[in-house]
Structures are given as C-alpha cells and as structure tokens.
Amino acid sequence: MKKWFAVIGDPIAQSKSPEMHNAWYEEGNVDATYIPIHVKPEHLQQAVASFKLLGTSGWNVTIPHKQTIIPFLDELDELAEKMGAVNTVVRTAEGKLKGYNTDGPGFVKSLEHAIGTMKRDAPILLIGAGGAARGIAFALQLTGYKNITIANRTVENAQRIIDDMHAGKAVSMQEAERSLANFEIFIQTTPAGMTTGDFALPFSLEKFPAGAIAADIVYNPLMTPFLQAAEQKGAIIINGLGMFVHQGAIAYEHWLGHYPNTNAMIARLTAQLGGNYVNR
Known part of the structure; x- marks a missing residue:
C-alpha cells in the first residue's frame, strides 16, 4: 500500500519539505508521497484525529504547532520531551503517535x-x-x-x-x-x-x-x-540549509528506516537558492 506523509503549519505554502521528501522517495524508489497541509491552530486536534483515521505513516510539524500538538500525541522521545516541542510525528506499528524533534x-x-x-x-x-x-x-x-x-x-x-x-x-x-x-x-x-x-x-x-x-x-x-x-x-x-536538510533526513529515517542522500539534496537546494553551503 502506498505510504503518505505530510507537513502541517500555518502558513505552509513556503515549505520546501514536500519537494525534498518527494525527491528522496523518487530517488530511493519508495512508493510514497508527501504533501503540505494548511492547518490553523483551532483545527489542530481535528487534523491529528483525521491523520490517524486516514492512515498516514507520519508527518512533520512547523510553526505554530510544535508545542501545541503535544497533548494530542501518545508519547514523546527524550529530546522532544526535554524541549517541549515536536517537529516529527511517527505512527508506530501499534498505531500510537510518537513525537520527535529532529531540529x-x-x-x-x-x-x-x-x-x-x-x-x-x-x-x-x-x-x-x-x-x-x-x-x-x-x-x-x-x-x-x-x-x-x-x-x-x-x-x-x-x-x-x-x-x-x-x-x-x-x-x-x-x-x-x-x-x-x-x-x-x-x-x-x-x-x-x-x-x-x-x-x-x-x-x-x-x-x-x-x-x-x-x-x-x-x-x-x-x-x-x-x-x-x-x-x-x-x-x-x-x-x-544543512540543518534543514538533515532534520528532514532524520525524520525520513524515523519513518522509513534508512538515511537518504543529504549531500545531493544540499547541492540541489543550494543551486535553487544561490550561494554556497560552507565557504571551504
């Protein structure tokens, strides 16, 4: 069955996460898709319930939901708990929602x-x-x-x-x-x-x-x-840019069990944005 993932936020149109993750799926021949979803703060609880119902394998969380999503999750990893913020949600084999922070x-x-x-x-x-x-x-x-x-x-x-x-x-x-x-x-x-x-x-x-x-x-x-x-x-x-790519790669690894090609992605996004990742 095709897996699907998402990123939620308010706003969300500016996110480069869908481009990055979908490129990794294509590169790795993974049968999955990743979509941006605009979720307003007042609809966050409904969105989480909908994701569980519709069978998403996981999703990313961006502003302003990184703290407010926590009450709607079943558990947190150590770092997310210390930070009091979540940017990655994994649906476990038992159907529970576990929050991580990969930033x-x-x-x-x-x-x-x-x-x-x-x-x-x-x-x-x-x-x-x-x-x-x-x-x-x-x-x-x-x-x-x-x-x-x-x-x-x-x-x-x-x-x-x-x-x-x-x-x-x-x-x-x-x-x-x-x-x-x-x-x-x-x-x-x-x-x-x-x-x-x-x-x-x-x-x-x-x-x-x-x-x-x-x-x-x-x-x-x-x-x-x-x-x-x-x-x-x-x-x-x-x-x-490296932080952005690697936080996404860690989320990818949580969901799919292996680390994607970050060097190629950094080069790709650097070319789009113009400039250098590191000056040496």
Missing part, C-alpha cells in the same frame, strides 16, 4: 558535516533563546559538546535553558559582544536576517575572532548579515 540533531549533523567532530570541547556561543536554540543546546549537549554559553536579550530566557541543561552559562547580548574573542563556534538562532524578518545583526561583530566558525540556522537567504559580517572577519561560515 537540534539536524543542526549538529550539519555542523559536523562541515567541521568534523574534533571541536566538541570548543567554547560555543549560542545566540538566542527560543525554541530553536533550546533544541540545538540539548542536541549539542547530548552529542558531547560541553562548553556552551547562551546569549539573549532577555537573559532570564537563556538562563531557563541553562538551568534545564544543568550546565553552561547565560549572558546578555552586550556581555556576549564584549567577549566574542573567548569563543570558537558561534551559532545564530534568532530570526535576524530572514527574508521575512529584520535584515539585521544580533550585535556588532567588531571583536569577532578570525578563523572562528559561524553558523546560522536561517537558509533563506543563504548569506545572512551575520554570516556576511563573520566571513569578512575571516570566519568559516555555515548557513542553515
């Missing part, structure tokens, strides 16, 4: 695809304290990264993540800006630089250390102001 692990795979695994002891500055930052912080910690500082305009929000991790340090944006030379890896998780948001820097990179690694989770545009400024300071830069 943080997708970022870590993207990072290590670019720089390898030798930097796990390096001091990291994580910029922002929203849901993406929380997921990345926990995924980094679970992978073995030990030295994490989180900077945010509202320090209390950063401190909550640090408290939940039982490790690391929370600082203000101003304190982070003054101490940029103390870090080797910078991860920008705020919406700053998105084509739909403020095309701006989270703070000045005047003291940014040459040779550091600068990553941004935004992939449209590929070159955000943060990455542009970091590259001018001699940084190795990594845009958000």
